[in-house]
Amino acid sequence: MASSEIPNLRTLLGHGRGGPSRGRGRGSGHGGASHGGGEALNDQAVQKTDDDAASFRLSSVELGYLDDPYAKYLAAQSRPRRPPLINRGTYVRTTAIDLLIHKFLSTSPEQPKQIVSLGAGTDTRYFRLRDAHPNAQLVYHELDFPANTMTKLAALQKHPQLHSKVSPQPPPNPLSLTPGATSFHSPTYNLHAVDLRSLATTSKATPPPPLPNLDPSLPTLIFSEMCLVYLQPSIASAVISAFLTTYITAPTPISLILYEPILPHDAFGRMMTSNLAHRNISLPTLMEYPTLSDQRKRLRSYGFCDVSRAADTEFIWREWVAEEEKERIAALEMLDEQEELNMLLRHYCVAWGWRDGGAEGVFSRAWEGVVEMDGG
Numbered sequence: 001m002a003s004s005e006i007p008n009l010r011t012l013l014g015h016g017r018g019g020p021s022r023g024r025g026r027g028s029g030h031g032g033a034s035h036g037g038g039e040a041l042n043d044q045a046v047q048k049t050d051d052d053a054a055s056f057r058l059s060s061v062e063l064g065y066l067d068d069p070y071a072k073y074l075a076a077q078s079r080p081r082r083p084p085l086i087n088r089g090t091y092v093r094t095t096a097i098d099l100l101i102h103k104f105l106s107t108s109p110e111q112p113k114q115i116v117s118l119g120a121g122t123d124t125r126y127f128r129l130r131d132a133h134p135n136a137q138l139v140y141h142e143l144d145f146p147a148n149t150m151t152k153l154a155a156l157q158k159h160p161q162l163h164s165k166v167s168p169q170p171p172p173n174p175l176s177l178t179p180g181a182t183s184f185h186s187p188t189y190n191l192h193a194v195d196l197r198s199l200a201t202t203s204k205a206t207p208p209p210p211l212p213n214l215d216p217s218l219p220t221l222i223f224s225e226m227c228l229v230y231l232q233p234s235i236a237s238a239v240i241s242a243f244l245t246t247y248i249t250a251p252t253p254i255s256l257i258l259y260e261p262i263l264p265h266d267a268f269g270r271m272m273t274s275n276l277a278h279r280n281i282s283l284p285t286l287m288e289y290p291t292l293s294d295q296r297k298r299l300r301s302y303g304f305c306d307v308s309r310a311a312d313t314e315f316i317w318r319e320w321v322a323e324e325e326k327e328r329i330a331a332l333e334m335l336d337e338q339e340e341l342n343m344l345l346r347h348y349c350v351a352w353g354w355r356d357g358g359a360e361g362v363f364s365r366a367w368e369g370v371v372e373m374d375g376g
């Protein structure tokens, strides 16, 4: 494919478009290290990447790709229809992570479990999971910059469809929050206003910040859907290390799912990184872990030594999505750019690994039947 035929990845890949966002507070706020002017600007650009994630999700929902009654409450007012490539990419990304999470929650369903979403932004997964697994004893945690959690909290407060789900007891209507609140805690849902880099402390004298209601005894699934990719590799590694060695220590089962781009060195990948560089955004872990094999090694280096796997999203679309569902998706919109879609899907991956102390552990059982990519 000639480079002129490569789609404009600036709009394709969900990294935000610059321009005004949804009235978010600016700056990292509390919960993080203090950053210089350049870094603060970069943080703002990273925070705004969630605007596109929200609008891509809504477009996919409105066109029938995804069933998500909550997306409309968390996206901006304007609802431009997105091109078919974006809708397909969003569908595969969401479906892949959903599948792994549903398998986790469906294994020993009576067992209490915990999920941690790094850089959750406007993700609606918690609300969808409560509908799909109404009896799950689930403690859910979302972490993001205060600028983004404040916006999410405002949406929660405004919409009963959201705030009726964040507590085992019906919460006050609307939620009783102090003005300017950026965090929310309940026995089932927790929104933590935190700069993830503040978790990356290497000194025992300065432990990572408390994360209220994070239960060190529950099997814990952590996922990062386009979040750790914005951190320096050593910081991303230290963040995960904080979970494995401080917050959720062995032998509690713990796993990590990553959704990130790969293959930065071909024409498509170079265009992706250069488009983002123009917007003050870099993807440091993409350069450090450019292939599926690097992603698997990365998970092992973090301490997910029982199993580490990775598959690109083209494989996931082909192998994880049922034929009947593929036909349903194909009927939703005309797609002229099949080769562009395949190339786009080859440039993203899901990598997942776990520590659960042997074949009988919850993650080994949950994910044993997941179709693997060769060498994956």
Ligand SMILES: C[S@@+](CC[C@H](N)C(=O)[O-])C[C@H]1O[C@@H](n2cnc3c(N)ncnc32)[C@H](O)[C@@H]1O
Pocket (backbone or CB within 6 Å): 014, 015, 046, 047, 048, 049, 050, 053, 054, 118, 119, 120, 121, 122, 123, 143, 144, 145, 148, 194, 195, 196, 197, 224, 225, 226, 227, 230, 231
């Ligand atoms: C592309 S958005 C993805 C949002 C969501 N995970 C999804 O896929 O819909 C990236 C998110 O990661 C968050 N993020 C990136 N770096 C972060 C950090 N250092 N601390 C907290 N959140 C961070 C951003 O604020 C943003 O909400």
